[in-house]
Amino acid sequence: xxxxxxxxxxxxxxxxxxxxxxxxxxxxxxxxxxxxxxxxxxxxxxxxxxxxxxxxxxxxxxxxxxxxxxxxxxxxxxxxxxxxxxxxxxxxxxxxxxxxxxxxxxxxxxxxxxxxxxxxxxxxxxxxxxxxxxxxxxxxxxxxxxxxxxxxxxxxxxxxxxxxxxxxxxxxxxxxxxxxxxxxxxxxxxxxxxxxxxxxxxxxxxxxxxxxxxxxxxxxxxxxxxxxxxxxxxxxxxxxxxxxxxxxxxxxxxxxxxxxxxxxxxxxxxxxxxxxxxxxxxxxxxxxxxxxxxxxx
Numbered sequence: 001x002x003x004x005x006x007x008x009x010x011x012x013x014x015x016x017x018x019x020x021x022x023x024x025x026x027x028x029x030x031x032x033x034x035x036x037x038x039x040x041x042x043x044x045x046x047x048x049x050x051x052x053x054x055x056x057x058x059x060x061x062x063x064x065x066x067x068x069x070x071x072x073x074x075x076x077x078x079x080x081x082x083x084x085x086x087x088x089x090x091x092x093x094x095x096x097x098x099x100x101x102x103x104x105x106x107x108x109x110x111x112x113x114x115x116x117x118x119x120x121x122x123x124x125x126x127x128x129x130x131x132x133x134x135x136x137x138x139x140x141x142x143x144x145x146x147x148x149x150x151x152x153x154x155x156x157x158x159x160x161x162x163x164x165x166x167x168x169x170x171x172x173x174x175x176x177x178x179x180x181x182x183x184x185x186x187x188x189x190x191x192x193x194x195x196x197x198x199x200x201x202x203x204x205x206x207x208x209x210x211x212x213x214x215x216x217x218x219x220x221x222x223x224x225x226x227x228x229x230x231x232x233x234x235x236x237x238x239x240x241x242x243x244x245x246x247x248x249x250x251x252x253x254x255x256x257x258x259x260x261x262x263x264x265x266x267x268x269x270x271x272x273x274x275x276x277x278x279x280x281x282x283x284x285x286x287x288x289x290x291x292x293x294x295x296x297x
Contacts, residue, residue, distance in 0.1 A: 004034040010042045024049065058206065060213050061086075061198055063093045067174075072138075075163065075175040075193045077149075084198040088261050089214065090145055090176055091117065116142035116172075122152045130155065134162060134175070141170030149179040156186040163192075200243070207240035211264065219268065225275035227286060235271060235295070239264045267295045 003009055009031055013019045022030065024046055031042050044056045063086075070076050078086050094117040118133055120126065130146060137144040149156060163175075177193075179185060201207040215236070220229050242259050245252035274291065278284065 006035075008038065008041075009035050010038055010045060058199065058201065060210065061089075061196060063089050064096070066194065066196060067093060067097065070174060070194055072141075072169040072171050072173040073163070073166075075177055075189070077190065077193045077195050078176070078178045079181055079195060079197045080178055081181075081197075081199045084200050085260065086176075086178065086196075086198055087119065087145065087147070090143075091119075094143055116140070117145065118142060119145045119147065121147045122149050122155070124152070126152065127155045127158070131158070131162060134159070137175070138166050138169040138173050141172030143174045143176065145176040145178070147178045149177050150182045150185065153182075153184055153186070156189055160186055160189045160192075163189075200246075202247070204240055204244045207243045208236060211236045211240060214261070222272050223275050223279070225279045226284065228272070228275055231271055231275070231286075232268065235264070235267055239267070270294050 003012065003015055006012055010027075014022065014027065014030070018030075028039075028042050028046050032039050047056050066076060080086075118137065120130055120133060122130065133144055136142070201210045220232065222228075239259070246259070271291070274294070275286075278286075
């Protein structure tokens with residue numbers, strides 16, 4: 001009885017002689033009967049022991065790897081869960097892949113360099129514009145991001161036909177699409193696309209891991225202030241806590257706000273500017289109240 005009523009029965013020994021007679025799987029079944037609320041934790045522990053910890057950690061989405069596996073004729077479809085948005089990551093990928101160049105015209109190259117990624121939020125009445133931008137992107141070798149494709153399902157059939165007719169698009173062309181999980185999504189388009197499922201991290205540890213995986217290591221050299229690297233970690237930990245609280249809905253936050261990577265990036269810029277300014281004046285002290293106001297408020 002004492003074992004069955006324990007808050008974490010998986011972390012204490014079973015009463016004798018069951019602690020010796022039962023194997024790990026049988027112990028798991030026993031906890032399933034007496035403490036069903038602990039079954040997720042027990043399963044994770046069991047998988048980690050029998051296999052490896054990597055099988056219980058959601059895979060990290062590496063956009064560079066996605067790009068390497070994509071081609072001008074294979075669209076990339078991101079299937080999103082609430083709270084996830086790959087737009088910023090795709091834009092950063094475009095910067096890393098030098099997707100900023102001069103656009104060819106009938107008279108030769110233009111004088112100005114232009115970003116070669118176009119973002120278009122799908123909705124009623126956007127069909128014609130989407131096709132125009134698609135044809136331009138295929139011809140010039142630019143990138144096109146179509147957001148919220150689940151809001152315009154009839155258009156996807158037409159989009160599939162357009163992609164089939166375009167046999168020789170520019171090799172630099174890429175089509176990126178985002179959609180929520182939906183049953184009526186065009187099957188043919190799904191089959192010929194590279195599909196990526198993106199879910200927000202479910203724990204504080206995974207949130208922190210996701211932040212550092214997507215963090216450019218060069219950011220640590222943006223300031224010579226001795227406290228700067230530690231402050232980046234503190235800021236990342238704070239941001240991870242904020243993200244983790246979203247899963248508690250009204251208990252976590254009284255007002256719903258979609259905290260995202262942009263908030264973290266802006267906070268890093270504020271921190272960098274503040275510390276560099278102090279360093280220029282020979283002041284290594286940190287005014288925590290000032291930072292709390294600039295970032296927390």
